[in-house]
Amino acid sequence: MSLLNLTLAQFLGLLGAGSALLIVLYLLDRSRRRQRVSTLRFWVEANRAPETRRRRRIQQWPSLLLQWLALALLLAALGDLRVGSRGQASRDHILVLDTSAWMGARAADRTLMVEARELARACLRRLPAGDRVMLVRADALTTPATPFTEDRALLEEAIARSQPSATALRLGRALAFADRLRRSGGNAGEIVFIGSGRIAPEELAQPARIPDGLRFLEVRGEMDNCGLRHVVLRRDPQDPSLWRILARVRNYGRRPQFRRLRLAFGGSPAGEAVLSLPPDSEHEAAFSLRTQAAGWLELRLSGRDALADDDAAVLELPALRPIRLLAYTRQPESLRPLLATNPWVRVEFRPPEAYDPVAAADVVLLDQFCPPELPRIHSVWLDPPADRAPAAVRRSVSQARLSRWRTEHPVAAGLRTRDLWLASARVLTPAQDDVPIAEVDAGPVILARAGRPKAVIFGFQPLATAMRYEVALPLLFANMLRWMAPEAFGLQEVLAHSAGSLTLELGEDGGGEVRVVTDGDHSLPFTLERNRLELFTSSPQQVRVLTSAGERVVSFALPELAQARWSPPAGVRRGLPPLRAQSSPRLGLWPWLALAAGACLWLEGRLYGRFRPAAAHGPTRLSWRAISGWLRRTGVARS
Amino acid sequence: MPGHDWVNQKFLERLERLALRWRKSFPGLIGGRNASHFGGPGMEFLDHRHFHYGDDLRAVNWRAYLRFEKLFLKVFRIEPHAPVRLLLDASASMELGAPPKFDYARRLAAALSYVALVRLDALVLVPFREGLESVMRCVGGRHRFAPVIEFLAELRPAGRTSFLEVARQFVDRFADRGLLVVISDFLDEGDALKALQYLADFGHELVLIQLWSEQDRVPPWEGRLNLVDAESGAALELDFDATARRQYTAAFDAYCEALRRVALSNGGRYVGLPTTLDLEEAVFGLLAGAGAVEA
Numbered sequence: 001m002s003l004l005n006l007t008l009a010q011f012l013g014l015l016g017a018g019s020a021l022l023i024v025l026y027l028l029d030r031s032r033r034r035q036r037v038s039t040l041r042f043w044v045e046a047n048r049a050p051e052t053r054r055r056r057r058i059q060q061w062p063s064l065l066l067q068w069l070a071l072a073l074l075l076a077a078l079g080d081l082r083v084g085s086r087g088q089a090s091r092d093h094i095l096v097l098d099t100s101a102w103m104g105a106r107a108a109d110r111t112l113m114v115e116a117r118e119l120a121r122a123c124l125r126r127l128p129a130g131d132r133v134m135l136v137r138a139d140a141l142t143t144p145a146t147p148f149t150e151d152r153a154l155l156e157e158a159i160a161r162s163q164p165s166a167t168a169l170r171l172g173r174a175l176a177f178a179d180r181l182r183r184s185g186g187n188a189g190e191i192v193f194i195g196s197g198r199i200a201p202e203e204l205a206q207p208a209r210i211p212d213g214l215r216f217l218e219v220r221g222e223m224d225n226c227g228l229r230h231v232v233l234r235r236d237p238q239d240p241s242l243w244r245i246l247a248r249v250r251n252y253g254r255r256p257q258f259r260r261l262r263l264a265f266g267g268s269p270a271g272e273a274v275l276s277l278p279p280d281s282e283h284e285a286a287f288s289l290r291t292q293a294a295g296w297l298e299l300r301l302s303g304r305d306a307l308a309d310d311d312a313a314v315l316e317l318p319a320l321r322p323i324r325l326l327a328y329t330r331q332p333e334s335l336r337p338l339l340a341t342n343p344w345v346r347v348e349f350r351p352p353e354a355y356d357p358v359a360a361a362d363v364v365l366l367d368q369f370c371p372p373e374l375p376r377i378h379s380v381w382l383d384p385p386a387d388r389a390p391a392a393v394r395r396s397v398s399q400a401r402l403s404r405w406r407t408e409h410p411v412a413a414g415l416r417t418r419d420l421w422l423a424s425a426r427v428l429t430p431a432q433d434d435v436p437i438a439e440v441d442a443g444p445v446i447l448a449r450a451g452r453p454k455a456v457i458f459g460f461q462p463l464a465t466a467m468r469y470e471v472a473l474p475l476l477f478a479n480m481l482r483w484m485a486p487e488a489f490g491l492q493e494v495l496a497h498s499a500g501s502l503t504l505e506l507g508e509d510g511g512g513e514v515r516v517v518t519d520g521d522h523s524l525p526f527t528l529e530r531n532r533l534e535l536f537t538s539s540p541q542q543v544r545v546l547t548s549a550g551e552r553v554v555s556f557a558l559p560e561l562a563q564a565r566w567s568p569p570a571g572v573r574r575g576l577p578p579l580r581a582q583s584s585p586r587l588g589l590w591p592w593l594a595l596a597a598g599a600c601l602w603l604e605g606r607l608y609g610r611f612r613p614a615a616a617h618g619p620t621r622l623s624w625r626a627i628s629g630w631l632r633r634t635g636v637a638r639s
Numbered sequence: 640m641p642g643h644d645w646v647n648q649k650f651l652e653r654l655e656r657l658a659l660r661w662r663k664s665f666p667g668l669i670g671g672r673n674a675s676h677f678g679g680p681g682m683e684f685l686d687h688r689h690f691h692y693g694d695d696l697r698a699v700n701w702r703a704y705l706r707f708e709k710l711f712l713k714v715f716r717i718e719p720h721a722p723v724r725l726l727l728d729a730s731a732s733m734e735l736g737a738p739p740k741f742d743y744a745r746r747l748a749a750a751l752s753y754v755a756l757v758r759l760d761a762l763v764l765v766p767f768r769e770g771l772e773s774v775m776r777c778v779g780g781r782h783r784f785a786p787v788i789e790f791l792a793e794l795r796p797a798g799r800t801s802f803l804e805v806a807r808q809f810v811d812r813f814a815d816r817g818l819l820v821v822i823s824d825f826l827d828e829g830d831a832l833k834a835l836q837y838l839a840d841f842g843h844e845l846v847l848i849q850l851w852s853e854q855d856r857v858p859p860w861e862g863r864l865n866l867v868d869a870e871s872g873a874a875l876e877l878d879f880d881a882t883a884r885r886q887y888t889a890a891f892d893a894y895c896e897a898l899r900r901v902a903l904s905n906g907g908r909y910v911g912l913p914t915t916l917d918l919e920e921a922v923f924g925l926l927a928g929a930g931a932v933e934a
Contacts, residue, residue, distance in 0.1 A: 034865045038732035038740075038855050039826040040875050042894070043866055046887040 011079050018071045026064050033060070066604040073597035077590040090130040091189030092148050094178045095120055095155075097162050098195020098219070100139045101499075101559035104164035105223055105306040112196055112219045113164050119194050119217045119576075120159045124152060126577050131189060134181065135159060138174035138195070140167035140500050140560070141538055166499035166540050168200045168562040172208035179211035190215050190577060198562035208566075215573040224253035226277055227310025228558055231299055231496035233317065240320050240343055245287040247299055247313075251277035252561060260302040263287050265317070266295040280563070294319035299496075309559045313496040316542070316553070322346045323481055323488045326359055329367035334463045338477060339365075344488055345481060362485050368461060378453045378484040383426070383461040391447050391457045392429040400425055400440035402467075410483045411448045411456060412437045415472045422467070425460035454484050493552045498560035499540055504533040504552065512548030519543075646749055650919055654750055655781075657922070658758045660933045661818040662906055663844040665721040673718060681715035688712050721817045722761050725751060726809070728823030729766040730800040731869045736852025736914050741796040743914040744822045744850055750922055751820060752777050752787045754932060763813075764790065767805045768798040771812065799870040800827035802834035809838065816842035820931070824850050825898055828871060835901050845907030846931045847898055852914045856891050858884060
């Protein structure tokens, strides 16, 4: 006879604490017995004053005994008391089934996962029917698939439903988890690890702690496999329509491989590279692709190998969307060098007579012209007429020196001029939301107006002043356009990465708000430390990392394959466990113990409870006569 | 029928041999069994008296007339149909005990009612608490026993007892004297003895049947007790031990003796019944022995 869920010390400790509590409650509550009597007249004559310092005594020993018995029975039920010797006790085993991405590799005519499932079933059949088994799936995460159970059908079903994931095996975590489970159980059995033993390289540096009772059932399979490890696509900073593509390919096998890496965009071939891959090595291939359109880019390795999932990566490229700038000017030739040299800007020049307030554009430039209807998009005003200017003109100045740039504003960030004299300019009066960008001694001559839409107002025509010779002028226009349409200048980067954990260096971009969302616009948890972003995903999906500088699209489309092989120490048992004699399952008594405890409590309540029926307000002294009389009354026994 | 198991068929057959008996002489109509000291149209000669105008000429003693030349009228002992009333205590104190005193009292009342029905006595069942409750008249023979059982089965013990108020209401409602059977534990806050004496003084013949449970007479508890009166709800805390139990029992017995004295000194009868005593044994033993019923 033994307790499954509690040790003897725990059982005795709980019983002792419960007994003490029970006695204290009795002394507090039942030391004075409450009785209902027909009259008090005879009691008054027999009354004696209570002794002031009389010790509390337990008055209803049978009641206390019944409650203590119920407590003991309940504790025994909780402890899962079982009949049978300790030697016949069932043991708790843990099957750790490798479900890493590598288990999807195909050897001969079946995958490693199929072989692992068969080994798990064979192991299960060798264990005695009374032993409890828990199935744990191990990849980057360690997930219990079943509780400790004797139900072999449930375990078989869980084994059959185990599939290779997209992540690599973290054996150390899986074994530590299994060891904790094993220690917490009553009669510990074996930890059986079934898998190929392919682990991440970092686990070789920190070898997993080998728990007691570990058995390794190796899924053998020497196979050749080459696969994509990492793909990065980034727009060329000088030429936004040009994508720079870098792919990293690894040979996991022990033989050199010659493979072709083909690039296709929108289904059409766009490049090819022949790779010579020495054993257990990586090779990088670079491509470039010029396109402004959106589409699907596919990188595919030729030939067949053990694992097809890492032979191809398909990425979605976003379309190039430059800023549409509509300039109403009578001097397009003077503005063209300033505006058309920016590859992120598409400029269209129109005369002021062709002004259209609803024209399709992102920014409108109004050169010495004030339209009858104000534009509804971002606007740049160059020396507007004084009577209809969007900012009030305070006065006009001539030969004024540009004395100050407000470089803390994004529009004036990084600007600097020296001895820049303006032949003529209008000093503007800033409104409530206006920020002076450039000032002469008499006041501001360039204003930035935040809000919706944004506007920048010049009190002078910059190309008509000495400013046209300054480097500050193109920088000022670039700053204006970036301030008005920051999304067009944003970083665009597309990565194909293996599932699991990813570390992204955000650089200076990590200072602002950072969001990580999936395709379904669900937020994904991440950590950000020293501009280094770390996130984890266990399944193939596409996530977007949004920073103030732009957007990075990470496609976790590639499986995370472990590169190192784990060699178990000498003490680890190998092979299927020996066939144990099928011991008769020990009889679990907890339902009957719980019922007996309930019966004790019910009997105590009937005989001594405060809310017992009125007919039972008879003598509460427990005697065979009282019990038999009560049984006769309740019809349990017949006289 | 509720309460059909209170008395079984064999017990009823035995009850048919019994009759309620009273000792006092009550006026009333003929048709009873017990002889009365009152004269009237009977069979047994009692006395002579002078003839008055309007008397029945058939009762004139013509022999005495021939001798004394005066009209004497023969007076006979009558056997009147005396009224029988059964007062049944339905207060809260009657629900205590194992078995409850009220169950025992109901069964006893049912048995006495059956005896009265069989002998064609005019029995009135009167439950009482602080006053008289609605009454049940049992007349007409044994086939009227079922309504009596139903009436008793619907009674529930509750409330307080006030014998003085009960005696006052009883005298007001039932003017003619008769046999008065009281089934109760006689435990009230007032003076039940005084009330019973008042009823006896009014001319009723008392048959006091006192019921008690074992815990009423010998409380089985010991130690620190918090006692609650079942009727008034009053509480009393005390230490109770063997000595106190003896004092308690002595006080209880003294009260029983006082009850007995009230009954006997007024020509009545007293029977004390513990509820553990078998009902059949109580009726044919103690009640018959005390003369409350006769075979």
